[in-house]
Amino acid sequence: MVGLEVRDAVVRYGATTAVDHVSLQVTPGAVVALLGPSGSGKSTLLRAIAGLEPLVSGAVLWDGTDLARVKVHKRNFGMVFQDAQLFPTMTVGRNIAYGLGSLGRAAQRERVAEMLDLIGLPGFESRRVTELSGGQAQRIALARSLAPSPRLLLLDEPLSALDTGLRRRLADDLARILRATHTTAIHVTHDHQEAYTVADTVAVLQEGRLLQEADPDALRRTPASREVAAFLGFRAFVTQQQARVLLWDGTLPVGTVLGIGPGSLVPDQAGVEVPILDQGFTVDDVEVGVRLPDGQRAVVSVPERLDSSTMRIRLIGGAVTPV
Numbered sequence: 001m002v003g004l005e006v007r008d009a010v011v012r013y014g015a016t017t018a019v020d021h022v023s024l025q026v027t028p029g030a031v032v033a034l035l036g037p038s039g040s041g042k043s044t045l046l047r048a049i050a051g052l053e054p055l056v057s058g059a060v061l062w063d064g065t066d067l068a069r070v071k072v073h074k075r076n077f078g079m080v081f082q083d084a085q086l087f088p089t090m091t092v093g094r095n096i097a098y099g100l101g102s103l104g105r106a107a108q109r110e111r112v113a114e115m116l117d118l119i120g121l122p123g124f125e126s127r128r129v130t131e132l133s134g135g136q137a138q139r140i141a142l143a144r145s146l147a148p149s150p151r152l153l154l155l156d157e158p159l160s161a162l163d164t165g166l167r168r169r170l171a172d173d174l175a176r177i178l179r180a181t182h183t184t185a186i187h188v189t190h191d192h193q194e195a196y197t198v199a200d201t202v203a204v205l206q207e208g209r210l211l212q213e214a215d216p217d218a219l220r221r222t223p224a225s226r227e228v229a230a231f232l233g234f235r236a237f238v239t240q241q242q243a244r245v246l247l248w249d250g251t252l253p254v255g256t257v258l259g260i261g262p263g264s265l266v267p268d269q270a271g272v273e274v275p276i277l278d279q280g281f282t283v284d285d286v287e288v289g290v291r292l293p294d295g296q297r298a299v300v301s302v303p304e305r306l307d308s309s310t311m312r313i314r315l316i317g318g319a320v321t322p323v
């Protein structure tokens with residue numbers, strides 16, 4: 001079983017090339033995240049895989065069979081969108097049973113109950129869709145898509161309409177549910193933390209091009225280019241010599257620089273003194289903007305706001321990136 005294969009796909013809207021010669025594979029059971037900024041072509045690629053956008057060239061295949069002539073509803077792919085798009089006049093149970101027409105009534109009821117257990121909303125069968133919270137509605141949409149056991153699940157920013165805390169929790173749940181059901185899936189997101197949580201492999205898109213495909217750890221440690229590194233939050237780049245000044249004890253391969261991102265710099269009383277430029281609160285801590293000795297701006301996370309114009313820091317790691 002090969003699973004999904006996208007071969008050299010191109011999608012255009014008039015003069016805009018939304019998907020620019022992208023090749024991608026998703027083996028059965030794997031979860032791949034399509035990660036990229038707004039307008040990078042994530043949704044278009046997903047829609048092309050679903051059969052909702054025509055390809056200018058290239059192909060979408062399943063187990064080696066070209067799907068060009070296979071209609072959207074015959075592909076046996078499930079989709080979940082940003083807004084749950086539940087049927088408002090049906091109960092939760094009827095929504096989840098929607099794709100289960102081939103099963104008898106008792107089997108449908110059993111499958112609906114199983115899905116509700118899976119998403120952590122047991123007993124919700126007779127609830128009205130209009131009375132659900134945003135997070136509950138997204139869980140029901142997921143249950144509805146998973147109920148017929150699609151061979152591929154396409155998730156288009158399913159969590160991005162939710163607030164940050166809920167989004168993090170649901171990302172954990174989604175990762176667990178996809179693994180528990182051995183679902184093959186593609187998850188579109190612009191949030192790298194969400195991509196790392198949900199997916200085995202992350203494919204980074206920019207301006208329609210696939211810049212890198214790697215597991216979250218490799219992506220963070222060795223982004224393929226500065227473009228990818230910058231998108232992942234590595235905003236300052238230092239040479240071996242500059243890294244040494246910041247007391248880093250590692251060695252950079254020839255032809256690379258070290259990207260400094262979240263967690264790369266830590267406060268250290270024995271460290272290098274740098275001026276504080278700004279301070280801002282995040283959900284978890286305070287991000288202190290500092291000026292590095294070579295003039296670049298970088299960020300250090302600390303638990304409390306600092307009452308000082310300088311701080312002492314040490315560089316403990318980063319992303320090894322081509323120069």
Ligand SMILES: Nc1ncnc2c1ncn2[C@@H]1O[C@H](COP(=O)(O)OP(=O)(O)OP(=O)(O)O)[C@@H](O)[C@H]1O
Nearest residue numbers: 013016018036037038039040041042043044045190
């Ligand atoms: N229906 C359309 N008609 C014309 N251009 C479109 C259409 N849909 C998307 N585009 C363009 O194609 C490019 C890719 O858009 P797409 O929506 O796939 O990106 P995205 O990465 O999913 O963005 P977002 O995260 O904002 O949804 C963009 O330049 C966009 O303006």
